[in-house]
Amino acid sequence: MEAALNGVPSFRVLDGWWIEGCIEGVTGWAIGANHRGLETHDDRSQDAAALYDKLEQGILPMFYTDRDSFINVMCHAMALNGSFFNTQRMMQQYVVKAYFLNSSLCSLYVVTATIRKKRGTKMPGHAE
16 A cells, blocks of 8 residues: 555555555556455466466556556556555544444443433343
8 A cells, every 4th residue: 555655556466455446547457356255266377367468468568658648547546545545544434433433322322221211111132
């Protein structure tokens, strides 16, 4: 992810953050198909063939003969992936979802339990 901040397009298999960050030919390139969740898939010869094909047919010709397009991919990698896939966003999302959402649910549970206790009704799943 740090490479995107320096304008380096990614060229890797679709896993981890790259599943979300890959816009083919815009922010970088994917090697092979998305095999996420297919644990039986381990055909490295297919991945190697896809890697060499993409390099020979797309990336290297763009790098050597169409510099403006390659620079455009670099800029998009920086602008899109560098700005979104970073530690600040990850921590902010984690805090909001793990702490604020959970504390809101806990608060809601406490309020609901208090109201039910005053009304004399039991919380579902609780035997008193």
